[in-house]
Each structure stands twice: as structure tokens, then as C-alpha cells.
Amino acid sequence: MDLINELAENYAAAYTSPEEALLQRINDETYATHAQPHMLSGHVQGRVLSFFSKMIQPKYILEIGTFTGYSALCLAEGLRNDGELHTIELREEDAILSQKNFDSSIYKNKIYLHNGNALEILPKLNYKWDLVFIDADKDNYIHYYELVINQLNDNGIILADNVLFHGQVLEEKIKGKNALAIDAFNKHVAEDHRCEQVLLTVRDGLLLIKKKK
Numbered sequence: 001m002d003l004i005n006e007l008a009e010n011y012a013a014a015y016t017s018p019e020e021a022l023l024q025r026i027n028d029e030t031y032a033t034h035a036q037p038h039m040l041s042g043h044v045q046g047r048v049l050s051f052f053s054k055m056i057q058p059k060y061i062l063e064i065g066t067f068t069g070y071s072a073l074c075l076a077e078g079l080r081n082d083g084e085l086h087t088i089e090l091r092e093e094d095a096i097l098s099q100k101n102f103d104s105s106i107y108k109n110k111i112y113l114h115n116g117n118a119l120e121i122l123p124k125l126n127y128k129w130d131l132v133f134i135d136a137d138k139d140n141y142i143h144y145y146e147l148v149i150n151q152l153n154d155n156g157i158i159l160a161d162n163v164l165f166h167g168q169v170l171e172e173k174i175k176g177k178n179a180l181a182i183d184a185f186n187k188h189v190a191e192d193h194r195c196e197q198v199l200l201t202v203r204d205g206l207l208l209i210k211k212k213k
């Protein structure tokens with residue numbers, strides 16, 4: 001289901017700052033060569049990620065689900081000079097591709113790519129996160145959220161992608177496994193008194209979550 005009117009999407013893209021050449025190249029190469037290019041955040045959502053990161057000026061960023069590296073590079077734009085971005089990717093072929101893309105970037109010395117299952121890698125990453133982007137397997141969103149919320153800095157923010165899951169969460173009786181997992185995640189966060197949240201209807205839905213002090 002296309003949730004957002006295509007004309008509105010095009011208008012938003014026209015009046016959003018352009019992406020830089022490397023991001024444009026990653027986008028084009030991913031669409032030309034990858035079997036699931038739609039997973040890439042893309043221009044407008046990429047600028048949203050960059051904008052939030054520049055507002056937060058994080059020292060430590062965590063991303064779960066690197067894919068070809070597009071969103072990591074957008075998030076890295078807001079890092080402090082001494083900041084680090086840690087990104088986790090399960091599939092070796094995507095990890096290789098994203099590392100190649102990071103190596104072409106001015107942020108290459110600030111990005112640490114971890115190849116493996118996020119559920120196993122996360123407990124080994126001992127950082128206080130300022131900004132977290134959850135964008136991997138939908139079944140595990142609740143696990144990822146519970147693993148990172150206690151490692152979030154006081155002013156830390158979690159962003160979770162695909163929270164509208166192609167509109168499938170709007171069905172009267174949700175059928176898809178991933179849509180059910182996302183709907184359960186949205187309810188889990190809504191019922192969690194530790195945080196406040198806002199669901200933006202950007203692209204496939206972006207949930208902004210802030211831990212209460």
C-alpha cells in the first residue's frame with residue numbers, strides 16, 4: 001500500500017536539501033545491483049536522520065541494520081569530532097558493500113561496522129548511546145528496544161523505522177508476521193512509562209522515542 005500521495009512525496013523531495021554525491025551514488029548502485037533496494041532509507045528520510053543527528057550532536061550513535069550504509073552515513077553527519085558510530089549488519093555481503101561505501105566517506109574513521117547478529121553483538125557494545133536507529137529484522141524490534149533503552153544517555157533518542165510497515169499495521173485484522181511484530185512493538189513503546197514518543201508518517205513510518213528523566 002502506498003501510504004503517502006506520490007505528488008506529496010515528490011513535493012517533499014523537491015523542497016528538502018539534496019543528498020551529497022556519495023549518498024546519491026550509494027542509492028543508485030543499490031537500486032542497480034541489490035535484490036531489495038527499497039530497504040534503503042533514501043533522500044528525504046536520510047535528510048531527516050541527518051537533521052536529527054545534527055540537532056543531537058551525538059558522541060555515540062548505534063545503528064541496527066546497516067544494509068549498504070546509506071543511513072549510517074546520514075547519521076554520521078551530526079557526530080561530534082570525537083564521536084563514533086557503531087552499525088551492525090547480519091549479512092556478510094551487505095557488510096562488505098557498506099564497508100566499501102564507508103571507506104569512500106569523510107566519516108570512515110568514525111564508523112565501526114560489526115558483522116553479525118545484533119542480538120549477540122549488542123550486549124558486547126559497552127557505550128552510552130546518544131542516538132539509536134533500529135532498522136533491522138522486525139521480529140526483534142522489542143528485543144532491540146529493551147537491550148538499548150538502559151544504555152541510552154539521559155537525553156538519548158531512539159528512532160525506529162518502518163513502524164507503519166507498508167500500511168499493513170492499518171488492516172482491521174493484521175495478517176503479516178512482520179506487520180504483527182511492528183504493531184506489537186508500537187504498542188510496547190506506547191505502554192512503556194519510561195519514555196515519550198511520536199510516530200511520524202515519513203516514508204514507511206518513523207517512531208521517535210525519548211527516555212523520560
Ligand SMILES: C[S@@+](CC[C@H](N)C(=O)[O-])C[C@H]1O[C@@H](n2cnc3c(N)ncnc32)[C@H](O)[C@@H]1O
Pocket residue numbers: 039040041042064065066067068069070071072088089090091094116117118119135136137
Ligand atoms: C531495512 S535494511 C537497513 C537499511 C539501512 N538502515 C538504510 O536505511 O539504508 C535492514 C538490514 O538489517 C539487516 N539485519 C536483519 N536482521 C539482522 C540482525 N539480526 N542483526 C543485524 N542485522 C540484521 C539486514 O541484513 C538488512 O541489511
